[in-house]
Amino acid sequence: MPLAHLDGIRHLLVCPRCRSALAAEPDGFRCTAPGCPRARPGDGFPLAGRWPVLVDFERSVVDRDAVPARTAGNTERLPAPLRRVLKPPNRVAARTIDLLLRALPGPAPRLLVVGGATVGNGVDAVYRDPRVEVIAFDIATSPVTQFVADAHHIPLPAGCVDAVLVQAVLEHVLDPPLVVAEIHRVLRDGGLVYAETPFLQQVHAGAHDFTRYTASGHRYLFRRFEELAAGAVAGPGTQLLWSLDHTVRALTRSPAAGRATRTLLCWLRALDRLAPPGFAEDDASALYFLGRRREREMTAAEIVRYYRGAQ
Incomplete structure (x- = not known):
């Protein structure tokens, strides 16, 4: 399966709010644009396990607290x-x-x-x-x-x-x-x-x-x-x-x-x-x-x- 590895596409990822580059942090990512709300400490993009959660929660129906608990269904069962x-x-x-x-x-x-x-x-x-x-x-x-x-x-x-x-x-x-x-x-x-x-x-x-x-x-x-x-x-x-x-x-x-x-x-x-x-x-x-x-x-x-x- 030719699914790209996250490390191979990390350079492509941008902030969903302002589309500026992201900086990696121990607990996720943050925007590098000084004026972006997602650049403030604690307001960046967390991880859900190994998955970066690149969601601008203020403009989304996705619930910040629910993301780590969500898992895709599997009809193959x-x-x-x-x-x-x-x-x-x-x-x-x-x-x-x-x-x-x-x-x-x-x-x-x-x-x-x-x-x-x-x-x-x-x-x-x-x-x-x-x-x-x-x-x-x-x-x-x-x-x-x-x-x-x-x-x-x-x-x-x-x-x-x-x-x-x-x-x-x-x-x-x-x-x-x-x-x-x-x-x-x-x-x-x-x-x-x-x-x-x-x-x-x-x-x-x-x-x-x-x-x-x-x-x-x-x-x-x-x-x-x-x-x-x-x-x-x-x-x-x-x-x-x-x-x-x-x-x-x-x-x-x-x-x-x-x-x-x-x-x-x-x-x-x-x-x-x-x-x-x-x-x-x-x-x-x-x-x-x-x-x-x-x-x-x-x-x-x-x-x-x-x-x-x-x-």
């Missing part, structure tokens, strides 16, 4: 057959990530994973490619991240990465346009982004679930990117399965009953393959976007013309 039923391989992501990897420039491209506490479904090729240096962060500590950070204020300098992966994350941030602006900022000219975001899915992650996007809304979110590929990750069959799962949960007050329903009716996912692309986008469970960084934004007229659904 489920038996493999049940895991494939509840969370089948994401073939759309795998195909699109292959396109991204083949488009990356140079012998040692750098890829940033936003919200990377777990290796996402269908994107594991990123971690197997010997060329790619992977940098990853989340608001939870994890063996596959180097630091803790808030995606609204990424503690990296402008133009320092060749690609960004943000899978099933943007629904969990308060301000997705700000996060996408940060992704645009840290990408080099012509850098690539792969994003996956829900459209028709029920609430998950409780109080940390905020947003959904139509295909046109998702495209406009990435309006400062040239589209290379986009569409439905999962269509109406998967969307129906989500709805039945959560309907049973609501009627029985039992998440286990909902999961059992999803297992018994897993064949409904096959309906995704029967839906034409326009219908699939209008009724998608989730959407994806692969794009290349640019400066020009889509106009209002362009996003209205962009719609390619069935209506």
Whole structure:
């Protein structure tokens, strides 16, 4: 797994408040800018175990006291057959990530994973490619991240990465346009982004679930990117399965009953393959976007013309 060692990327880390360089201290880091509040003794960035916590807590929903206790979940504990039923391989992501990897420039491209506490479904090729240096962060500590950070204020300098992966994350941030602006900022000219975001899915992650996007809304979110590929990750069959799962949960007050329903009716996912692309986008469970960084934004007229659904 080409996950960069923290020592190898330490020179890239900057203050999330003012983006100045950081100085290492025995108990963490502090900003080197004299006027920055994060430069004052005791107001720097602590460690959670071996992970630097590079969060500007005054501007974040991340709780300073909760960070050391947070640990990323591990779905790999489920038996493999049940895991494939509840969370089948994401073939759309795998195909699109292959396109991204083949488009990356140079012998040692750098890829940033936003919200990377777990290796996402269908994107594991990123971690197997010997060329790619992977940098990853989340608001939870994890063996596959180097630091803790808030995606609204990424503690990296402008133009320092060749690609960004943000899978099933943007629904969990308060301000997705700000996060996408940060992704645009840290990408080099012509850098690539792969994003996956829900459209028709029920609430998950409780109080940390905020947003959904139509295909046109998702495209406009990435309006400062040239589209290379986009569409439905999962269509109406998967969307129906989500709805039945959560309907049973609501009627029985039992998440286990909902999961059992999803297992018994897993064949409904096959309906995704029967839906034409326009219908699939209008009724998608989730959407994806692969794009290349640019400066020009889509106009209002362009996003209205962009719609390619069935209506």
